[in-house]
Amino acid sequence: MHSDMLTKDEVRSALERKGCRRVPLMIKMWIGGDCYDAYGDRLRNFVNTIPEDFIQVGFRAPGGWESPDDYPEYRWAYKDKPDENETAKGIDSRRFLSKWDDLDEYIEKMPNPIIPDFFAGSAQVRKDNPNAFIVGMNFFCFYERLWTIRGMKDLLEDFLLEEDNVMRLTNAVRDFHLKVIRGYGEAGIDAIYTSDDMGTQESLFFSPTVFRKFIKPAYKMLIEEAHKYNMQFWLHTCGNVTAIMEDMIEIGLDVIHPIQPFAMDAKATVRDFGGRITFMPGIDVQHLLPHCSKDEVIAGTKEVIDTFLSPGGGMIFSLSNAIHTDVPCENIEAFMQTAYDYGKKSK
DSSP: OOTTOOOHHHHHHHHTTSOOSSOOBOOGGGBOHHHHHHHHHHHHHHHTTSOOOOEEEOOOOOBSSOOOTTOTTOBSOSSSSOOGGGTTSOTTTOOSOOOGGGHHHHHHTOOOOOOGGGGHHHHHHHHHOTTSOEEEEOOOOSHHHHHHHHOHHHHHHHHHHOHHHHHHHHHHHHHHHHHHHHHHHHTTOSEEEEEOOOBOSSSBSSOHHHIIIIIHHHHHHHHHHHHHTTOEEEEEOOSOOGGGHHHHHHTTOOEEEOOOTTTSOHHHHHHHHTTSSEEOOEEOTTTHHHHSOHHHHHHHHHHHHHHHTSTTOOBOBEESSOBOTTSOHHHHHHHHHHHHHHHHHTO
8 A cells, every 4th residue: 555545534534524634536446457458567657656545345246147156146137138129239228127017026036235245355354454444336326227227218218107116116226225335334334435327418317306206315315324334425426417416415425426527517516515515526538638738637637626625625536437548648647646746735
């Protein structure tokens, strides 16, 4: 570990917007493996000079159609292969549950993550790193999980046409996530980090009314459960989610990522919501990192820190999403070095 890695208490102080000796960094998880293949030891050696202030752990997550030999029912599918009319479809429309008539059977066979050894690795990491801030990963929460089960187009129709069935399915998915939270909580993990890409570049995929009916109550239960274990609840959600920011603050969301550049207005977001939630802003990976000069990357990195550490702010610094080989190595280096150095000056 880097000698300047923040301690658990320092990170928590930053997350609670009480100040920290520098901006916490959570960057490396978003650097694609192809970057290391392309840039080799130059990138590998460089990233080790910049502290990563969080340790990420996982649990034994269920597969889609495949399942482990020792737990054959541990998967999101409830039978061995898709229905015949599903096999030629893409991932966004190939449904695990193609007929609502099978909902009872699907819920009965929902994967159960509470098997002791599934969280044993997380518990060991906690034991080995008592002073580090440890984050438990559990991506694909509600909207993302529901559309993998029903298909994206179908789910958006279901919100309006199959309200009772969608509510039952949402509650079953909620119960799965509650078990994951308990597993991480009993392992002594400090935060749970989930994902739910609910926004497009311009707005939500669905109306705020749909969110408040189906998804918000489920999130409220997850956040309350996490807080019982003194765990924070973090959410990655791409796109413009301004319309539900107030809702997420109301139910106690601790951290939101990435406040997507070109989709959300960073300054307006800090003005309207700063001081009530901690931001994990992501540097722009659509334009700035792949297409701009090193000096422009440095300036853009400083601008993000200045924006989100303004009065009432509070932040972790990250990438807005994964980066790949369209980003020059020197721009990765410029971003990370500036995030570290300027983050110390802006404490």
